[in-house]
């Protein structure tokens with residue numbers, strides 16, 4: 001496979017021709033913030049945190065879905081990008097009810113970590129305080145819609161790693177929500193195999209193991225990558 | 239089917255033509271005011287008068303001046319009619335016709351008089367129009383393929399299959415300068431060339447008939463009035479790019495258009511104008527309908543394709559563009575209804591003819607749905623580059639009841655408001671973009687002095703918020719916050735800082751959203767801020783650090799900002 005040479009934040013790097021900007025950056029040790037991206041499943045470009053500037057292209061491009069090209073000049077750290085990232089996180093925090101203090105994922109939450117790293121120390125937008133329910137009907141897991149970011153990571157692992165197709169999205173706009181089967185209580189789902197991959201995939205405390213306290217809320221995320229590597233490359237490396 | 243069959247059908251139609259044709263509009267606008275009843279009453283009246291041999295009552299498509307419907311017009315095939323002709327063969331136009339008027343209308347064919355209100359076909363509303371897309375609209379019977387064939391229908395398809403290679407055909411479309419009529423104005427020929435070049439056994443052609451802009455009804459009218467012109471355009475396009483399957487994605491809110499399309503496809507198949515071996519060539523092409531379930535975002539091409547595949551209609555990042563990987567991952571050509579309707583005329587009359595109409599960068603005509611505070615509501619087709627003033631003042635007759643026009647909104651929720659001072663702007667893609675609006679698909683909403691621009695901005699923001707698919711964060715959560723801020727401003731509870739926040743969010747949502755919906759959702763706010771900023775600032779109250787307006791002048795919050803003396807040291811925002 002041919003390699004492409006490009007620069008990211010002034011640093012010259014070479015990358016595999018079918019790599020995304022995100023992968024190329026990671027190889028070069030440059031971190032681009034992501035939320036909807038999850039190793040092992042395809043990307044959807046939904047959270048817009050990974051947007052980068054590319055010289056000569058007026059639009060901002062999502063690093064997770066954009067392929068590298070020869071001679072690309074990429075910037076991940078301009079004032080505008082940093083501001084937009086912060087605003088995106090503020091919008092997310094104001095959208096549903098993210099109350100870290102009472103959340104199982106406190107301390108293990110990607111939203112929390114991102115907000116911390118991006119310097120979001122307050123939210124300038126009005127909190128929406130929507131009324132969302134908690135689905136505790138499943139024997140092993142729970143879903144708290146108040147903490148959902150609609151990143152659809154759970155949907156993608158459910159369909160494309162487990163192959164169960166239990167999780168889906170219904171509704172649109174701010175009313176969009178993750179559902180089980182035909183929009184029924186998770187516990188009544190016929191298709192759920194209780195594999196728990198959705199819980200592993202969730203960036204926040206929206207999906208959780210029942211009965212766990214926040215100190216126990218460690219996710220076995222390597223397992224997802226392990227399965228995918230095993231399936232695609234026939235390599236059984238943990 | 240060969241060309242002789244086509245000619246034979248047309249000849250037979252012409253031979254069967256009766257002395258008088260009473261055309262009665264059977265498009266959705268007039269149907270909603272009982273034009274069906276009018277048509278039936280006219281048929282009865284003709285029978286009663288014993289004029290069946292002389293008179294045909296024909297249901298036709300949109301006759302354009304929708305606000306005066308139901309519309310009826312009488313044609314005379316030969317000279318010496320009992321009434322004065324308005325122009326070649328075309329007789330008087332009657333407005334607001336009721337079934338009770340039928341007898342008196344038919345009596346005019348025997349020299350009688352009728353009290354029914356007459357329209358003026360010489361009014362600029364009609365005379366300033368130039369019909370390419372709507373040439374057949376209001377004349378042919380959209381439910382009969384023979385009627386379309388008589389109007390040179392399917393000849394262009396025959397000619398390209400016989401005489402043109404796909405490459406020459408694409409060359410011709412490129413030369414005509416046709417640009418997409420669905421909103422973005424991408425050069426149609428180039429799009430066809432890209433799909434044509436894609437190496438794949440399977441390709442698709444899709445017609446985008448989702449038409450979701452509030453107030454727009456151009457595509458609906460084309461489908462209801464002349465469905466075959468769209469089918470023919472699609473077939474020609476399919477030949478150009480090498481596709482054998484087409485889909486028309488039409489919204490469920492258009493039942494009449496759907497019914498007419500169904501009928502049209504069936505008739506075209508029956509005549510072998512769709513299907514396999516069209517015109518005894520090796521070219522095969524089928525068209526199926528897909529009915530949208532009422533989501534604005536499904537007009538966006540990638541969401542539309544997901545919806546055709548039976549998936550949730552959400553956009554995905556481009557590239558890959560549909561031309562490389564579209565429906566079922568095959569190269570796909572997607573064009574708007576009006577774009578396809580332009581194709582057959584271009585093939586028939588030549589690229590030079592088409593390129594001779596319009597401006598340097600915007601060729602041909604554009605159909606607009608004229609609505610809002612305007613005397614003549616309806617459908618107009620004008621050459622690109624026609625001044626906005628000519629459209630709203632001369633053709634549209636200005637604001638009703640002597641009102642004054644304040645602004646014209648184009649492009650629906652993705653567009654902007656053009657203030658009255660800019661009415662001399664020629665309507666073409668680039669001039670509108672320069673003013674912060676867009677051509678869009680052709681909705682044109684006229685606003686008079688009573689319209690409050692912040693209200694307008696909030697209306698469109700609410701629309702975008704409700705129609706956001708919810709996939710990407712800036713659009714889903716950003717439109718909700720912008721809507722909230724607009725509400726706050728309208729309630730008189732906002733300060734300069736809220737306005738700043740709103741503007742900052744506008745640019746952020748514009749620059750970071752995934753698809754066109756989010757990327758254009760802030761346009762109505764940005765354009766009203768650009769031209770009507772004072773209407774926003776008049777609603778602001780002094781900054782939170784200053785004294786709050788007390789309940790005494792509480793009702794009119796707009797007044798609150800002005801009545802309070804600016805506090806020292808606090809930036810006054812109440813101007």
Ligand SMILES: Cc1cc2nc3c(=O)[nH]c(=O)nc-3n(C[C@H](O)[C@H](O)[C@H](O)COP(=O)(O)O)c2cc1C
Pocket residue numbers: 417418419420421422423424426446447448449450451534535536537538539540572573574575577679753754755
């Ligand atoms: C939110 C959104 C809604 C759209 N709705 C429509 C529509 O209703 N009809 C349409 O033809 N194009 C619509 N478009 C544009 C299409 O994505 C696409 O550009 C167009 O169908 C291409 O056809 P054209 O090249 O003939 O214009 C929409 C785009 C966006 C972003």
Ligand code: SF4
Pocket residue numbers: 535552553705706707708709710711713714751752753754755756757
């Ligand atoms: S911009 Fe809006 S409509 Fe488009 S993908 Fe994002 S949320 Fe969906």
Ligand code: FES
Pocket residue numbers: 033034035036037044045046047048049050051062063064065
């Ligand atoms: S990680 Fe790229 S858009 Fe979410």
